[in-house]
Amino acid sequence: xxxxxxxxxxxxxxxxxxxxxxxxxxxxxxxxxxxxxxxxxxxxxxxxxxxxxxxxxxxxxxxxxxxxxxxxxxxxxxxxxxxxxxxxxxxxxxxxxxxxxxxxxxxxxxxxxxxxxxxxxxxxxxxxxxxxxxxxxxxxxxxxxxxxxxxxxxxxxxxxxxxxxxxxxxxxxxxxxxxxxxxxxxxxxxxxxxxxxxxxxxxxxxxxxxxxxxxxxxxxxxxxxxxxxxxxxxxxxxxxxxxxxxxxxxxxxxxxxxxxxxxxxxxxxxxxxxxxxxxxxxxxxxxxxxxxxxxxxxxxxxxxxxxxxxxxxxxxxxxxxxxxxxxxxxxxxxxxxxxxxxxxxxxxxxxxxxxxxxxxxxxxxxxxxxxxxxxxxxxxxxxxxxxxxxxxxxxxxxxxxxxxxxxxxxxxxxxxxxxxxxxxxxxxxxxxxxxxxxxxxxxxxxxxxxxxxxxxxxxxxxxxxxxxxxxxxxxxxxxxxxxxxxxxxxxxxxxxxxxxxxxxxxxxxxxxxxxxxxxxxxxxxxxxxxxxxxxxxxxxxxxxxxxxxxxxx
Numbered sequence: 314x315x316x317x318x319x320x321x322x323x324x325x326x327x328x329x330x331x332x333x334x335x336x337x338x339x340x341x342x343x344x345x346x347x348x349x350x351x352x353x354x355x356x357x358x359x360x361x362x363x364x365x366x367x368x369x370x371x372x373x374x375x376x377x378x379x380x381x382x383x384x385x386x387x388x389x390x391x392x393x394x395x396x397x398x399x400x401x402x403x404x405x406x407x408x409x410x411x412x413x414x415x416x417x418x419x420x421x422x423x424x425x426x427x428x429x430x431x432x433x434x435x436x437x438x439x440x441x442x443x444x445x446x447x448x449x450x451x452x453x454x455x456x457x458x459x460x461x462x463x464x465x466x467x468x469x470x471x472x473x474x475x476x477x478x479x480x481x482x483x484x485x486x487x488x489x490x491x492x493x494x495x496x497x498x499x500x501x502x503x504x505x506x507x508x509x510x511x512x513x514x515x516x517x518x519x520x521x522x523x524x525x526x527x528x529x530x531x532x533x534x535x536x537x538x539x540x541x542x543x544x545x546x547x548x549x550x551x552x553x554x555x556x557x558x559x560x561x562x563x564x565x566x567x568x569x570x571x572x573x574x575x576x577x578x579x580x581x582x583x584x585x586x587x588x589x590x591x592x593x594x595x596x597x598x599x600x601x602x603x604x605x606x607x608x609x610x611x612x613x614x615x616x617x618x619x620x621x622x623x624x625x626x627x628x629x630x631x632x633x634x635x636x637x638x639x640x641x642x643x644x645x646x647x648x649x650x651x652x653x654x655x656x657x658x659x660x661x662x663x664x665x666x667x668x669x670x671x672x673x674x675x676x677x678x679x680x681x682x683x684x685x686x687x688x689x690x691x692x693x694x695x696x697x698x699x700x701x702x703x704x705x706x707x708x709x710x711x712x713x714x715x716x717x718x719x720x721x722x723x724x725x726x727x728x729x730x731x732x733x734x735x736x737x738x739x740x741x742x743x744x745x746x747x748x749x750x751x752x753x754x755x756x757x758x759x760x761x762x763x764x765x766x767x768x769x770x771x772x773x774x775x776x777x778x779x780x781x782x783x784x785x786x787x788x789x790x791x792x793x794x795x796x797x798x799x800x801x802x803x804x805x806x807x808x809x810x811x812x813x814x815x816x817x818x819x820x821x822x823x824x825x826x827x828x829x830x831x832x833x834x835x836x837x838x839x840x841x842x843x844x845x846x847x848x849x850x851x852x853x854x855x856x857x858x859x860x861x862x863x864x865x866x
Contacts, residue, residue, distance in 0.1 A: 542579060565617065
Protein backbone atom coordinates (compact mmCIF):
# COMPACT_ATOMS: atom_id res chain seq x y z
CA UNK A 314 0.00 0.00 0.00
CA UNK A 315 1.43 3.37 -1.05
CA UNK A 316 0.00 6.64 0.28
CA UNK A 317 -0.38 9.54 -2.17
CA UNK A 318 -0.98 13.04 -0.78
CA UNK A 319 -2.61 15.73 -2.96
CA UNK A 320 -4.25 19.14 -2.32
CA UNK A 321 -7.54 17.22 -2.03
CA UNK A 322 -6.32 14.79 0.65
CA UNK A 323 -4.52 11.46 1.04
CA UNK A 324 -5.51 8.28 -0.82
CA UNK A 325 -4.10 4.75 -0.42
CA UNK A 326 -3.21 2.80 -3.55
CA UNK A 327 -2.53 -0.93 -3.65
CA UNK A 328 0.40 -2.03 -5.86
CA UNK A 329 2.97 -4.87 -6.24
CA UNK A 330 6.78 -4.54 -6.09
CA UNK A 331 7.21 -5.68 -9.72
CA UNK A 332 4.51 -3.32 -11.06
CA UNK A 333 5.77 -0.82 -13.67
CA UNK A 334 5.71 2.89 -12.89
CA UNK A 335 3.37 3.55 -15.87
CA UNK A 336 0.78 1.08 -14.50
CA UNK A 337 1.05 2.61 -11.02
CA UNK A 338 0.54 6.18 -12.36
CA UNK A 339 -2.56 5.02 -14.27
CA UNK A 340 -3.98 3.76 -10.94
CA UNK A 341 -3.18 7.16 -9.35
CA UNK A 342 -4.93 9.01 -12.22
CA UNK A 343 -8.02 6.79 -11.91
CA UNK A 344 -8.17 7.18 -8.13
CA UNK A 345 -7.90 11.00 -8.21
CA UNK A 346 -10.11 11.44 -11.29
CA UNK A 347 -7.40 12.94 -13.50
CA UNK A 348 -7.15 12.62 -17.26
CA UNK A 349 -4.60 13.68 -19.92
CA UNK A 350 -1.72 13.38 -17.40
CA UNK A 351 -2.61 16.70 -15.79
CA UNK A 352 -0.53 15.94 -12.68
CA UNK A 353 2.96 15.03 -11.45
CA UNK A 354 4.00 12.71 -8.57
CA UNK A 355 7.13 13.40 -6.47
CA UNK A 356 8.96 11.48 -3.74
CA UNK A 357 9.52 14.70 -1.72
CA UNK A 358 7.09 17.37 -0.55
CA UNK A 359 9.22 20.18 -2.07
CA UNK A 360 8.55 18.85 -5.60
CA UNK A 361 11.88 17.07 -6.06
CA UNK A 362 12.39 13.48 -7.21
CA UNK A 363 9.65 13.37 -9.87
CA UNK A 364 8.39 9.89 -10.79
CA UNK A 365 8.10 9.71 -14.59
CA UNK A 366 5.95 7.17 -16.44
CA UNK A 367 8.16 4.28 -17.60
CA UNK A 368 7.24 0.86 -19.02
CA UNK A 369 10.54 -0.82 -18.05
CA UNK A 370 11.10 0.50 -14.52
CA UNK A 371 9.40 -1.20 -11.58
CA UNK A 372 8.49 0.33 -8.23
CA UNK A 373 11.15 -1.88 -6.62
CA UNK A 374 13.87 -0.24 -8.79
CA UNK A 375 12.78 3.22 -7.59
CA UNK A 376 13.02 1.96 -3.96
CA UNK A 377 9.31 2.63 -3.31
CA UNK A 378 8.16 0.27 -0.59
CA UNK A 379 5.06 -0.53 1.49
CA UNK A 380 3.79 2.46 3.52
CA UNK A 381 5.75 5.15 1.61
CA UNK A 382 4.22 8.60 1.10
CA UNK A 383 4.32 10.21 -2.35
CA UNK A 384 3.21 13.76 -3.21
CA UNK A 385 0.89 14.64 -6.09
CA UNK A 386 0.53 18.14 -7.53
CA UNK A 387 -1.83 19.07 -10.40
CA UNK A 388 0.22 20.52 -13.27
CA UNK A 389 -2.73 22.71 -14.44
CA UNK A 390 -6.10 23.45 -12.80
CA UNK A 391 -7.91 22.33 -15.97
CA UNK A 392 -6.36 18.87 -15.74
CA UNK A 393 -8.44 17.83 -12.75
CA UNK A 394 -12.01 16.71 -13.30
CA UNK A 395 -12.76 16.60 -9.58
CA UNK A 396 -11.23 20.00 -8.83
CA UNK A 397 -12.93 21.49 -5.81
CA UNK A 398 -11.80 25.07 -6.26
CA UNK A 399 -9.14 27.33 -7.63
CA UNK A 400 -6.82 28.10 -4.71
CA UNK A 401 -6.05 31.65 -5.86
CA UNK A 402 -8.39 33.15 -3.23
CA UNK A 403 -12.00 34.28 -3.39
CA UNK A 404 -11.81 35.31 -7.07
CA UNK A 405 -12.12 31.76 -8.37
CA UNK A 406 -14.37 30.14 -5.79
CA UNK A 407 -16.56 27.38 -7.12
CA UNK A 408 -18.23 24.75 -4.95
CA UNK A 409 -17.71 21.07 -5.69
CA UNK A 410 -19.98 19.89 -8.49
CA UNK A 411 -20.84 23.43 -9.65
CA UNK A 412 -20.96 23.68 -13.45
CA UNK A 413 -18.61 25.97 -15.38
CA UNK A 414 -20.83 28.96 -16.21
CA UNK A 415 -20.24 32.34 -17.83
CA UNK A 416 -21.60 35.04 -15.51
CA UNK A 417 -22.96 38.40 -16.66
CA UNK A 418 -20.38 41.09 -17.51
CA UNK A 419 -21.35 43.19 -14.49
CA UNK A 420 -20.84 40.18 -12.17
CA UNK A 421 -17.42 39.45 -13.68
CA UNK A 422 -16.48 43.13 -13.18
CA UNK A 423 -17.67 43.27 -9.52
CA UNK A 424 -15.87 40.02 -8.60
CA UNK A 425 -12.57 41.75 -9.44
CA UNK A 426 -13.36 44.88 -7.39
CA UNK A 427 -11.97 45.41 -3.89
CA UNK A 428 -15.37 46.54 -2.55
CA UNK A 429 -14.01 47.83 0.79
CA UNK A 430 -15.35 51.13 2.17
CA UNK A 431 -12.35 53.43 2.70
CA UNK A 432 -12.56 56.06 5.45
CA UNK A 433 -10.52 59.22 6.07
CA UNK A 434 -8.45 59.72 9.21
CA UNK A 435 -10.68 60.98 12.03
CA UNK A 436 -9.20 64.25 13.39
CA UNK A 437 -10.53 63.69 16.94
CA UNK A 438 -10.27 59.93 17.44
CA UNK A 439 -7.17 58.90 15.43
CA UNK A 440 -3.96 59.48 17.45
CA UNK A 441 -1.54 57.69 15.11
CA UNK A 442 0.74 58.73 12.26
CA UNK A 443 -0.79 59.54 8.83
CA UNK A 444 0.28 56.12 7.52
CA UNK A 445 -1.20 54.18 10.46
CA UNK A 446 -4.68 52.70 10.80
CA UNK A 447 -6.94 52.16 13.81
CA UNK A 448 -10.51 50.97 14.44
CA UNK A 449 -11.82 54.46 13.56
CA UNK A 450 -10.32 54.63 10.06
CA UNK A 451 -9.61 51.06 8.95
CA UNK A 452 -11.55 50.18 5.73
CA UNK A 453 -14.96 48.55 6.35
CA UNK A 454 -16.22 45.43 4.60
CA UNK A 455 -18.93 45.98 1.92
CA UNK A 456 -21.46 44.06 4.03
CA UNK A 457 -21.04 46.22 7.17
CA UNK A 458 -24.64 46.66 8.40
CA UNK A 459 -23.91 49.70 10.62
CA UNK A 460 -22.50 51.57 7.63
CA UNK A 461 -25.48 50.65 5.40
CA UNK A 462 -27.97 51.68 8.12
CA UNK A 463 -26.31 55.10 8.50
CA UNK A 464 -26.47 55.94 4.80
CA UNK A 465 -29.03 58.56 3.71
CA UNK A 466 -31.55 57.03 3.06
CA UNK A 467 -30.71 53.86 5.08
CA UNK A 468 -30.12 50.69 3.03
CA UNK A 469 -32.03 47.66 4.34
CA UNK A 470 -30.55 45.11 1.92
CA UNK A 471 -26.85 44.65 1.17
CA UNK A 472 -25.90 44.04 -2.46
CA UNK A 473 -25.67 40.43 -3.67
CA UNK A 474 -21.90 40.67 -4.24
CA UNK A 475 -21.43 42.06 -0.71
CA UNK A 476 -23.41 39.03 0.54
CA UNK A 477 -21.08 36.71 -1.42
CA UNK A 478 -18.06 38.47 0.18
CA UNK A 479 -19.64 37.87 3.60
CA UNK A 480 -20.03 34.14 2.87
CA UNK A 481 -16.53 33.75 1.42
CA UNK A 482 -14.70 36.03 3.84
CA UNK A 483 -14.05 33.66 6.78
CA UNK A 484 -10.93 31.66 7.59
CA UNK A 485 -11.93 28.91 5.14
CA UNK A 486 -12.41 31.51 2.33
CA UNK A 487 -15.85 30.06 1.58
CA UNK A 488 -14.49 26.62 0.70
CA UNK A 489 -17.79 24.99 1.63
CA UNK A 490 -20.14 27.76 0.44
CA UNK A 491 -22.82 26.68 -1.99
CA UNK A 492 -25.86 28.80 -2.75
CA UNK A 493 -28.59 26.16 -2.82
CA UNK A 494 -31.82 26.84 -4.68
CA UNK A 495 -34.87 25.97 -2.54
CA UNK A 496 -36.97 23.06 -3.80
CA UNK A 497 -40.58 22.42 -2.74
CA UNK A 498 -40.90 19.17 -4.70
CA UNK A 499 -40.46 15.55 -3.62
CA UNK A 500 -37.05 14.23 -4.71
CA UNK A 501 -37.46 11.61 -7.41
CA UNK A 502 -35.85 8.16 -7.41
CA UNK A 503 -36.67 7.10 -3.83
CA UNK A 504 -37.27 3.32 -4.05
CA UNK A 505 -37.89 2.38 -0.42
CA UNK A 506 -41.64 3.06 -0.60
CA UNK A 507 -44.48 3.56 -3.14
CA UNK A 508 -44.70 7.06 -4.71
CA UNK A 509 -46.79 9.91 -3.25
CA UNK A 510 -49.61 9.87 -2.12
CA UNK A 511 -49.08 6.24 -1.00
CA UNK A 512 -45.75 6.91 0.67
CA UNK A 513 -43.08 9.49 1.58
CA UNK A 514 -39.88 9.41 3.66
CA UNK A 515 -37.46 11.90 5.20
CA UNK A 516 -34.98 11.42 2.31
CA UNK A 517 -37.37 12.56 -0.43
CA UNK A 518 -39.61 14.92 1.57
CA UNK A 519 -38.84 18.65 0.99
CA UNK A 520 -38.05 20.69 4.11
CA UNK A 521 -40.60 23.04 5.65
CA UNK A 522 -40.02 26.71 4.72
CA UNK A 523 -39.93 29.55 7.24
CA UNK A 524 -40.20 32.87 5.42
CA UNK A 525 -37.54 35.42 6.39
CA UNK A 526 -36.72 38.90 5.17
CA UNK A 527 -34.00 38.47 2.52
CA UNK A 528 -30.81 40.22 3.67
CA UNK A 529 -29.52 40.95 0.16
CA UNK A 530 -30.94 41.97 -3.20
CA UNK A 531 -29.72 41.18 -6.71
CA UNK A 532 -30.41 44.72 -8.04
CA UNK A 533 -29.92 47.83 -5.88
CA UNK A 534 -31.29 50.58 -8.13
CA UNK A 535 -33.51 51.00 -11.21
CA UNK A 536 -32.83 54.03 -13.41
CA UNK A 537 -34.84 55.19 -16.44
CA UNK A 538 -32.43 56.90 -18.87
CA UNK A 539 -34.82 59.84 -19.38
CA UNK A 540 -38.39 60.98 -18.65
CA UNK A 541 -39.59 60.49 -22.24
CA UNK A 542 -39.43 56.67 -21.95
CA UNK A 543 -41.80 56.69 -18.97
CA UNK A 544 -44.03 59.48 -20.34
CA UNK A 545 -44.70 57.67 -23.62
CA UNK A 546 -45.61 54.53 -21.65
CA UNK A 547 -48.02 56.50 -19.40
CA UNK A 548 -49.68 58.12 -22.45
CA UNK A 549 -51.72 54.94 -22.97
CA UNK A 550 -53.36 55.29 -19.53
CA UNK A 551 -53.82 59.06 -20.01
CA UNK A 552 -55.70 58.51 -23.29
CA UNK A 553 -57.80 55.44 -22.34
CA UNK A 554 -57.97 55.22 -18.53
CA UNK A 555 -57.04 51.53 -18.88
CA UNK A 556 -54.07 49.95 -17.11
CA UNK A 557 -51.06 48.99 -19.24
CA UNK A 558 -48.00 46.74 -19.09
CA UNK A 559 -44.57 46.68 -20.74
CA UNK A 560 -41.18 44.94 -20.63
CA UNK A 561 -38.12 46.99 -19.69
CA UNK A 562 -35.09 46.65 -21.97
CA UNK A 563 -31.74 47.99 -20.83
CA UNK A 564 -28.47 46.92 -19.26
CA UNK A 565 -26.93 46.19 -15.85
CA UNK A 566 -24.23 48.62 -14.66
CA UNK A 567 -22.41 49.36 -11.41
CA UNK A 568 -24.38 51.32 -8.79
CA UNK A 569 -21.75 53.34 -6.95
CA UNK A 570 -23.93 54.56 -4.04
CA UNK A 571 -23.87 51.10 -2.43
CA UNK A 572 -20.74 48.91 -2.07
CA UNK A 573 -20.63 46.41 -4.99
CA UNK A 574 -24.14 47.48 -6.05
CA UNK A 575 -25.87 46.74 -9.38
CA UNK A 576 -28.13 49.16 -11.26
CA UNK A 577 -30.68 48.25 -13.94
CA UNK A 578 -30.65 51.02 -16.55
CA UNK A 579 -33.79 51.16 -18.70
CA UNK A 580 -33.33 52.33 -22.32
CA UNK A 581 -36.68 51.29 -23.85
CA UNK A 582 -40.09 49.81 -23.00
CA UNK A 583 -41.63 47.16 -25.28
CA UNK A 584 -45.41 46.78 -24.96
CA UNK A 585 -46.60 43.20 -25.67
CA UNK A 586 -50.13 42.24 -26.86
CA UNK A 587 -52.51 42.60 -23.87
CA UNK A 588 -56.06 43.34 -22.79
CA UNK A 589 -56.27 46.13 -20.21
CA UNK A 590 -59.28 47.47 -18.32
CA UNK A 591 -59.49 50.05 -15.51
CA UNK A 592 -58.69 47.40 -12.89
CA UNK A 593 -57.21 44.36 -14.66
CA UNK A 594 -54.51 43.28 -17.11
CA UNK A 595 -54.28 40.14 -19.23
CA UNK A 596 -51.04 39.34 -21.09
CA UNK A 597 -51.64 37.61 -24.43
CA UNK A 598 -49.27 35.29 -26.30
CA UNK A 599 -46.64 37.31 -28.14
CA UNK A 600 -45.45 35.77 -31.44
CA UNK A 601 -42.73 38.44 -31.71
CA UNK A 602 -41.16 37.89 -28.26
CA UNK A 603 -38.07 36.01 -29.53
CA UNK A 604 -37.43 38.53 -32.33
CA UNK A 605 -37.62 41.44 -29.84
CA UNK A 606 -35.04 39.75 -27.55
CA UNK A 607 -32.81 39.07 -30.56
CA UNK A 608 -32.92 42.71 -31.77
CA UNK A 609 -32.34 44.00 -28.23
CA UNK A 610 -29.27 41.74 -27.87
CA UNK A 611 -27.81 43.13 -31.13
CA UNK A 612 -28.39 46.64 -29.73
CA UNK A 613 -26.47 45.69 -26.56
CA UNK A 614 -29.67 45.50 -24.46
CA UNK A 615 -31.54 42.77 -22.61
CA UNK A 616 -34.84 42.31 -20.80
CA UNK A 617 -34.20 43.67 -17.28
CA UNK A 618 -37.74 43.84 -15.89
CA UNK A 619 -41.43 44.63 -16.39
CA UNK A 620 -43.57 47.67 -15.62
CA UNK A 621 -47.33 48.08 -15.15
CA UNK A 622 -49.66 50.91 -14.19
CA UNK A 623 -52.10 50.99 -11.29
CA UNK A 624 -53.51 54.49 -11.64
CA UNK A 625 -56.91 55.94 -10.73
CA UNK A 626 -57.51 59.58 -11.66
CA UNK A 627 -58.55 61.81 -8.76
CA UNK A 628 -58.87 65.30 -10.29
CA UNK A 629 -58.54 65.54 -14.08
CA UNK A 630 -58.13 69.35 -13.99
CA UNK A 631 -55.13 69.18 -11.67
CA UNK A 632 -53.85 65.91 -13.15
CA UNK A 633 -53.70 64.18 -9.74
CA UNK A 634 -54.05 60.44 -9.04
CA UNK A 635 -55.19 58.48 -6.01
CA UNK A 636 -52.65 57.30 -3.43
CA UNK A 637 -53.83 53.69 -3.06
CA UNK A 638 -50.70 51.62 -2.36
CA UNK A 639 -49.39 52.31 1.14
CA UNK A 640 -48.72 50.66 4.49
CA UNK A 641 -52.44 50.45 5.27
CA UNK A 642 -53.31 48.55 2.07
CA UNK A 643 -50.49 46.80 0.18
CA UNK A 644 -47.45 47.58 -1.99
CA UNK A 645 -47.75 44.56 -4.30
CA UNK A 646 -50.77 42.26 -4.42
CA UNK A 647 -50.37 38.47 -4.16
CA UNK A 648 -51.18 38.09 -7.89
CA UNK A 649 -48.48 40.61 -8.79
CA UNK A 650 -45.97 38.80 -6.54
CA UNK A 651 -46.79 35.48 -8.27
CA UNK A 652 -46.42 37.09 -11.73
CA UNK A 653 -43.11 38.71 -10.68
CA UNK A 654 -41.92 35.32 -9.35
CA UNK A 655 -42.89 33.69 -12.65
CA UNK A 656 -40.89 36.29 -14.66
CA UNK A 657 -37.91 36.01 -12.29
CA UNK A 658 -37.87 32.22 -12.74
CA UNK A 659 -37.80 32.74 -16.53
CA UNK A 660 -34.75 35.06 -16.20
CA UNK A 661 -32.44 33.36 -13.65
CA UNK A 662 -29.21 34.98 -12.45
CA UNK A 663 -26.16 32.97 -13.62
CA UNK A 664 -24.02 32.24 -10.55
CA UNK A 665 -20.80 30.23 -10.18
CA UNK A 666 -21.41 29.49 -6.48
CA UNK A 667 -24.60 27.50 -7.09
CA UNK A 668 -24.54 23.77 -7.91
CA UNK A 669 -27.33 24.46 -10.45
CA UNK A 670 -25.34 27.26 -12.14
CA UNK A 671 -28.02 29.86 -11.31
CA UNK A 672 -29.29 31.56 -8.15
CA UNK A 673 -32.04 34.18 -7.79
CA UNK A 674 -32.74 36.69 -10.57
CA UNK A 675 -31.90 40.26 -11.60
CA UNK A 676 -35.36 40.76 -13.17
CA UNK A 677 -37.15 43.76 -11.60
CA UNK A 678 -40.78 44.87 -11.22
CA UNK A 679 -41.81 48.54 -11.53
CA UNK A 680 -45.27 49.86 -10.59
CA UNK A 681 -46.48 53.24 -11.84
CA UNK A 682 -48.91 54.31 -9.11
CA UNK A 683 -50.04 57.33 -7.09
CA UNK A 684 -47.65 58.67 -4.44
CA UNK A 685 -48.34 60.53 -1.16
CA UNK A 686 -48.39 63.84 -3.11
CA UNK A 687 -51.05 62.41 -5.52
CA UNK A 688 -48.57 62.49 -8.44
CA UNK A 689 -47.47 59.47 -10.49
CA UNK A 690 -44.59 57.65 -8.76
CA UNK A 691 -42.52 54.72 -9.97
CA UNK A 692 -41.92 52.06 -7.29
CA UNK A 693 -39.40 49.25 -7.85
CA UNK A 694 -39.55 45.74 -6.36
CA UNK A 695 -38.30 42.19 -6.60
CA UNK A 696 -39.68 39.10 -4.90
CA UNK A 697 -37.40 36.99 -2.69
CA UNK A 698 -35.77 33.71 -3.73
CA UNK A 699 -38.18 31.92 -1.35
CA UNK A 700 -41.14 33.39 -3.27
CA UNK A 701 -39.53 32.34 -6.59
CA UNK A 702 -39.31 28.73 -5.31
CA UNK A 703 -42.93 28.72 -4.10
CA UNK A 704 -44.12 30.07 -7.47
CA UNK A 705 -41.91 27.72 -9.53
CA UNK A 706 -43.21 24.65 -7.71
CA UNK A 707 -46.82 25.94 -7.79
CA UNK A 708 -47.29 26.20 -4.02
CA UNK A 709 -48.57 29.79 -3.78
CA UNK A 710 -52.08 31.07 -4.56
CA UNK A 711 -53.65 34.55 -4.34
CA UNK A 712 -56.66 35.23 -2.08
CA UNK A 713 -59.85 36.17 -3.94
CA UNK A 714 -61.09 38.83 -1.49
CA UNK A 715 -57.82 40.20 -0.02
CA UNK A 716 -55.14 41.28 -2.51
CA UNK A 717 -52.53 41.72 0.24
CA UNK A 718 -52.72 38.05 1.26
CA UNK A 719 -51.31 34.96 -0.43
CA UNK A 720 -52.18 31.37 0.48
CA UNK A 721 -49.83 28.37 0.69
CA UNK A 722 -51.52 25.46 -1.09
CA UNK A 723 -52.47 22.36 0.89
CA UNK A 724 -51.12 18.93 -0.09
CA UNK A 725 -53.35 16.85 -2.34
CA UNK A 726 -53.13 13.39 -3.91
CA UNK A 727 -51.51 15.00 -7.01
CA UNK A 728 -49.01 17.27 -5.22
CA UNK A 729 -47.16 17.30 -1.89
CA UNK A 730 -46.68 20.84 -0.56
CA UNK A 731 -44.26 21.42 2.34
CA UNK A 732 -45.44 23.46 5.32
CA UNK A 733 -44.78 27.20 4.92
CA UNK A 734 -44.46 29.34 8.08
CA UNK A 735 -43.81 32.98 8.88
CA UNK A 736 -42.89 34.71 12.16
CA UNK A 737 -45.17 37.36 13.66
CA UNK A 738 -45.56 39.32 16.91
CA UNK A 739 -48.70 38.61 18.96
CA UNK A 740 -50.63 41.15 21.07
CA UNK A 741 -48.36 40.41 24.08
CA UNK A 742 -45.17 41.23 22.10
CA UNK A 743 -44.04 37.60 21.80
CA UNK A 744 -42.62 36.19 18.57
CA UNK A 745 -44.87 33.42 17.26
CA UNK A 746 -44.69 31.14 14.21
CA UNK A 747 -47.80 31.12 12.02
CA UNK A 748 -48.81 28.75 9.23
CA UNK A 749 -48.89 30.66 5.91
CA UNK A 750 -52.60 30.14 5.29
CA UNK A 751 -53.11 33.04 4.67
CA UNK A 752 -49.75 34.76 4.24
CA UNK A 753 -49.02 38.55 4.23
CA UNK A 754 -47.06 39.11 1.01
CA UNK A 755 -44.71 41.69 2.53
CA UNK A 756 -42.63 38.68 3.68
CA UNK A 757 -41.88 38.04 -0.01
CA UNK A 758 -41.12 41.59 -1.23
CA UNK A 759 -37.80 43.45 -1.57
CA UNK A 760 -38.06 47.14 -2.45
CA UNK A 761 -35.65 48.83 -4.87
CA UNK A 762 -35.19 52.59 -5.32
CA UNK A 763 -36.30 53.83 -8.75
CA UNK A 764 -34.73 57.00 -10.12
CA UNK A 765 -34.31 59.34 -13.10
CA UNK A 766 -30.86 60.89 -13.74
CA UNK A 767 -30.11 64.63 -13.36
CA UNK A 768 -28.48 64.53 -16.80
CA UNK A 769 -30.71 62.46 -19.13
CA UNK A 770 -29.08 59.73 -21.21
CA UNK A 771 -30.34 58.83 -24.70
CA UNK A 772 -29.57 55.39 -26.14
CA UNK A 773 -32.27 56.12 -28.75
CA UNK A 774 -32.96 59.54 -30.26
CA UNK A 775 -36.01 61.53 -29.12
CA UNK A 776 -38.27 63.12 -31.74
CA UNK A 777 -41.13 65.61 -31.24
CA UNK A 778 -43.14 63.42 -33.67
CA UNK A 779 -42.14 59.89 -32.59
CA UNK A 780 -42.92 56.66 -34.42
CA UNK A 781 -46.02 54.88 -32.96
CA UNK A 782 -45.51 52.22 -30.27
CA UNK A 783 -46.42 48.60 -31.08
CA UNK A 784 -49.72 46.94 -30.02
CA UNK A 785 -51.61 50.23 -29.52
CA UNK A 786 -54.34 49.57 -32.10
CA UNK A 787 -56.97 50.36 -29.40
CA UNK A 788 -55.82 54.00 -29.55
CA UNK A 789 -55.89 54.06 -33.35
CA UNK A 790 -52.06 54.26 -33.34
CA UNK A 791 -50.94 51.60 -35.82
CA UNK A 792 -47.50 50.66 -37.08
CA UNK A 793 -47.68 50.52 -40.89
CA UNK A 794 -46.02 52.10 -43.91
CA UNK A 795 -48.47 55.01 -43.77
CA UNK A 796 -47.28 55.91 -40.22
CA UNK A 797 -43.66 55.35 -41.35
CA UNK A 798 -44.16 57.78 -44.28
CA UNK A 799 -45.64 60.36 -41.86
CA UNK A 800 -42.71 59.86 -39.44
CA UNK A 801 -40.10 60.28 -42.23
CA UNK A 802 -41.82 63.42 -43.57
CA UNK A 803 -41.74 65.01 -40.07
CA UNK A 804 -38.12 63.99 -39.38
CA UNK A 805 -35.99 65.35 -42.18
CA UNK A 806 -32.65 65.50 -40.32
CA UNK A 807 -29.54 65.15 -42.46
CA UNK A 808 -28.15 62.73 -39.86
CA UNK A 809 -29.74 59.39 -40.80
CA UNK A 810 -28.77 57.83 -37.45
CA UNK A 811 -31.01 60.33 -35.57
CA UNK A 812 -34.01 59.37 -37.74
CA UNK A 813 -33.56 55.61 -37.58
CA UNK A 814 -32.44 55.36 -33.92
CA UNK A 815 -35.87 54.52 -32.47
CA UNK A 816 -36.46 51.18 -30.73
CA UNK A 817 -40.10 50.88 -31.90
CA UNK A 818 -39.19 51.81 -35.52
CA UNK A 819 -36.38 49.20 -35.62
CA UNK A 820 -38.86 46.58 -34.32
CA UNK A 821 -41.32 47.52 -37.08
CA UNK A 822 -38.63 47.21 -39.79
CA UNK A 823 -37.82 43.68 -38.59
CA UNK A 824 -41.33 42.39 -37.83
CA UNK A 825 -43.63 44.01 -40.44
CA UNK A 826 -45.38 41.55 -42.74
CA UNK A 827 -44.82 43.42 -46.04
CA UNK A 828 -41.03 43.60 -45.98
CA UNK A 829 -39.41 42.08 -42.86
CA UNK A 830 -35.68 42.87 -42.66
CA UNK A 831 -34.66 40.28 -40.07
CA UNK A 832 -31.64 38.99 -42.04
CA UNK A 833 -30.34 42.25 -43.50
CA UNK A 834 -30.62 44.68 -40.55
CA UNK A 835 -27.58 43.56 -38.47
CA UNK A 836 -25.38 46.33 -39.95
CA UNK A 837 -27.94 49.02 -39.02
CA UNK A 838 -28.34 47.64 -35.46
CA UNK A 839 -24.56 47.71 -35.06
CA UNK A 840 -24.55 51.35 -36.27
CA UNK A 841 -27.24 52.30 -33.68
CA UNK A 842 -25.40 50.40 -30.91
CA UNK A 843 -22.05 52.11 -31.60
CA UNK A 844 -23.65 55.46 -32.70
CA UNK A 845 -21.72 55.20 -35.99
CA UNK A 846 -23.22 57.56 -38.64
CA UNK A 847 -20.96 56.27 -41.46
CA UNK A 848 -22.17 52.71 -40.93
CA UNK A 849 -25.80 53.93 -40.91
CA UNK A 850 -25.23 55.82 -44.20
CA UNK A 851 -23.73 52.65 -45.73
CA UNK A 852 -26.90 50.73 -44.79
CA UNK A 853 -29.09 53.59 -46.11
CA UNK A 854 -27.59 53.02 -49.60
CA UNK A 855 -28.72 49.37 -49.58
CA UNK A 856 -31.58 48.18 -51.77
CA UNK A 857 -33.69 47.30 -48.68
CA UNK A 858 -33.97 50.96 -47.61
CA UNK A 859 -34.70 52.02 -51.20
CA UNK A 860 -37.57 49.49 -51.30
CA UNK A 861 -38.93 50.78 -47.98
CA UNK A 862 -38.85 54.37 -49.27
CA UNK A 863 -40.73 53.24 -52.38
CA UNK A 864 -43.37 51.50 -50.21
CA UNK A 865 -43.75 54.68 -48.14
CA UNK A 866 -44.22 56.90 -51.20
